[in-house]
Amino acid sequence: MNNTRFATVIHILSLLDCNPEEWLSSEWIANSININAVIVRKELGMLQEQGLVISRKGKDGGSQLAKPSTVVMLSDIYALVKNAAILGKKNQNPNPKCPVGKEMNNKLDLLSTEMDALVMESLKNKSLADFSKQFR
Amino acid sequence: MNNTRFATVIHILSLLDCNPEEWLSSEWIANSININAVIVRKELGMLQEQGLVISRKGKDGGSQLAKPSTVVMLSDIYALVKNAAILGKKNQNPNPKCPVGKEMNNKLDLLSTEMDALVMESLKNKSLADFSKQFR
DNA sequence: ACTATATGTAATAATAATTGTTACATATTA
DNA sequence: TAATATGTAACAATTATTATTACATATAGT
Known part of the structure; x- marks a missing residue:
């Protein structure tokens, strides 16, 4: 993860959670x-598709959370934006004629899967509500 | 981690571990x-600085492991190449006039540190020897 | 000493990933 | 119908990553 999507999305959701009565505009966010x-x-479009947010167009439009922040887990959020393995990318074409090159990507996949699962398990125990209440 | 450095470095070290008597050239690797x-x-230059590898110049030169692969942990390797937090980058300048923006990066740092530590702890239990013996 | 071969490293190019911008269609409220 | 907001495409700019070229330096063997 070398991008800011997790930071951006959790920021958006925290703002919505901290202002539950309001329809926050994208400009304001x-x-x-x-x-x-x-x-x-x-x-926000992505979050709507995933059912986490509802948005209204037009004057006085904006967005709100679609469900209680207590049931939204950080693992859900991470899963939405994750685009790379924790241990990074594999090399594309290791040499199949070399015993190490031939199996390297399989073994890296195993290790990667294990690390990814570890983080997901931990984030499953943290709700958006837990996170966003830190700002109040 | 959106790069291939972990994959590349562990591949290099696995090759050296699987060919302990040889001086492997960079071309061969x-x-x-x-x-x-x-x-x-x-x-390889980086690995030498870190004391994991020794290299010889000149004809019949190449590289070997500098110490037994049983004492090199995958956490050591990960630490060498890690250049990004697991949860990704923070946004650079969240608005300090907003209560959420003001504290967001501090809270993300806490969460990031926790996730990074989790992965490091797990990798501390795995040696290079464990990993590379899968290729024999 | 000379040749072959390997590392060490700087400089630069090429590619890929990420983020930002502009423009405008569409929807909604008053 | 005016004001304001989302939705989205197209494209530009920036940053990160990987590849390439070139050459200095070191070493072994003849």
């Missing part, structure tokens, strides 16, 4: 994160 | 990984 509003809208 | 030899030499 973007101003808190200090990034471009289009990026926020893209993440 | 590069051929097994199927990447450019200069990249291998850069990693």
